[in-house]
Amino acid sequence: MLMLGLIVLLQMLVILRYFGRAGAEVIGGSILALTLVYLWISTHSLKEGHIKLDQKEMPWLYESIARMAKKAGIRMPNVYLLDDYIPNAYSFRNSIVLSMGLFEVLEKDEILGVAAHELGHIKNRDTLLFPLVVYARYLMILLMAVALLLSHSLFAKVISIMFYAMYEIERVNFFNDREFQADETALSLLDRPLSLKEALEELKYYEDLRAHVKESALPGIEPSIERKQKKGIMDTHPTYDERILRIIFAVEGASIRNILK
Amino acid sequence: MEPHEFKLTEEGIRAVLPPLEAEIMEYMWKVRVATAGEVYESIKGRHPEMRRSTVSILMNRLCERGLLERRVEKGRGGMRYVYTITATREEFEQKVVESILDALMNNFKEATFAYLSKIKK
Numbered sequence: 001m002l003m004l005g006l007i008v009l010l011q012m013l014v015i016l017r018y019f020g021r022a023g024a025e026v027i028g029g030s031i032l033a034l035t036l037v038y039l040w041i042s043t044h045s046l047k048e049g050h051i052k053l054d055q056k057e058m059p060w061l062y063e064s065i066a067r068m069a070k071k072a073g074i075r076m077p078n079v080y081l082l083d084d085y086i087p088n089a090y091s092f093r094n095s096i097v098l099s100m101g102l103f104e105v106l107e108k109d110e111i112l113g114v115a116a117h118e119l120g121h122i123k124n125r126d127t128l129l130f131p132l133v134v135y136a137r138y139l140m141i142l143l144m145a146v147a148l149l150l151s152h153s154l155f156a157k158v159i160s161i162m163f164y165a166m167y168e169i170e171r172v173n174f175f176n177d178r179e180f181q182a183d184e185t186a187l188s189l190l191d192r193p194l195s196l197k198e199a200l201e202e203l204k205y206y207e208d209l210r211a212h213v214k215e216s217a218l219p220g221i222e223p224s225i226e227r228k229q230k231k232g233i234m235d236t237h238p239t240y241d242e243r244i245l246r247i248i249f250a251v252e253g254a255s256i257r258n259i260l261k
Numbered sequence: 262m263e264p265h266e267f268k269l270t271e272e273g274i275r276a277v278l279p280p281l282e283a284e285i286m287e288y289m290w291k292v293r294v295a296t297a298g299e300v301y302e303s304i305k306g307r308h309p310e311m312r313r314s315t316v317s318i319l320m321n322r323l324c325e326r327g328l329l330e331r332r333v334e335k336g337r338g339g340m341r342y343v344y345t346i347t348a349t350r351e352e353f354e355q356k357v358v359e360s361i362l363d364a365l366m367n368n369f370k371e372a373t374f375a376y377l378s379k380i381k382k
Contacts, residue, residue, distance in 0.1 A: 057339050085321050085342060
């Protein structure tokens with residue numbers, strides 16, 4: 001995160017150096033505009049189909065999340081169910097969204113594994129940091145465009161492209177690391193840590209099957225399903241396999257440490 | 262709900278639906294309303310390798326085909342998706358026959374007429 005902040009700062013200095021007062025106005029105006037966009041989106045982020053979970057509705061889910069939130073040292077998040085048959089989960093601010101599709105394909109403790117991962121994002125302050133990184137990226141694109149289109153200095157153009165490329169690489173690494181960290185936090189919150197691994201395995205299977213299902217190939221396709229591990233270098237999420245492997249190492253490592261004690 | 266292909270070598274509704282989807286529809290026509298979990302429980306005995314994900318994907322594909330409808334229901338254990346049939350088995354079979362005969366009449370009108378009058382005699 002520090003590196004990302006440093007890159008943005010250096011890009012701002014380049015703009016200030018080559019555009020002076022006008023540069024300061026561009027930076028100030030861009031930050032103000034992006035802040036307003038963020039505020040508007042964050043207050044309108046709940047789409048139709050979000051149903052706020054009531055404790056009486058699903059006590060097992062509500063109480064388990066409350067227990068994990070307490071263990072994580074954070075206040076009870078708002079939990080929303082999303083009317084979407086595709087299994088999915090995400091978090092924002094102090095809220096967790098679980099799609100109804102999750103309840104169709106996962107067992108209860110696997111759903112808690114997914115919820116624990118989202119609690120991990122909240123505990124690690126990712127729900128605050130992620131929007132910051134995303135909007136800082138827009139700022140970087142704006143500032144690079146200003147340098148490329150309006151600057152007469154070749155150095156300003158080249159260095160702006162370089163800073164933007166550095167920001168992108170650092171951003172991808174940052175998001176990937178935070179996903180792993182959210183998994184690690186989840187493992188410390190779950191009564192049965194391997195439930196997160198099992199949830200990821202099922203979600204991987206679901207995605208593979210859904211992507212490969214063809215009209216006539218249905219019955220035969222199941223045993224041969226195997227996800228092609230073609231992770232793009234700019235993907236902000238690690239693959240399911242990478243996450244599953246790390247969870248196995250973390251859980252097995254903890255077991256071995258306990259035996260050695 | 263209209264079938265798009267007819268497999269001459271398959272029997273019953275398997276001629277117009279893939280085998281697992283046909284099996285799910287056989288169950289759905291019996292019970293009319295069910296969750297994906299209930300369907301999974303009903304067929305996992307015959308398909309031990311079957312996973313919940315498979316049933317969920319297939320049932321949602323049947324929704325896209327117009328054979329099932331999905332709605333949110335508050336029941337025991339919380340909110341869940343419940344699936345209902347959009348037509349009875351008889352209505353579906355009638356639609357299949359209509360679609361096939363329409364296609365035959367559009368493409369092979371005289372031959373179809375000739376054959377129909379032959380089997381009518």
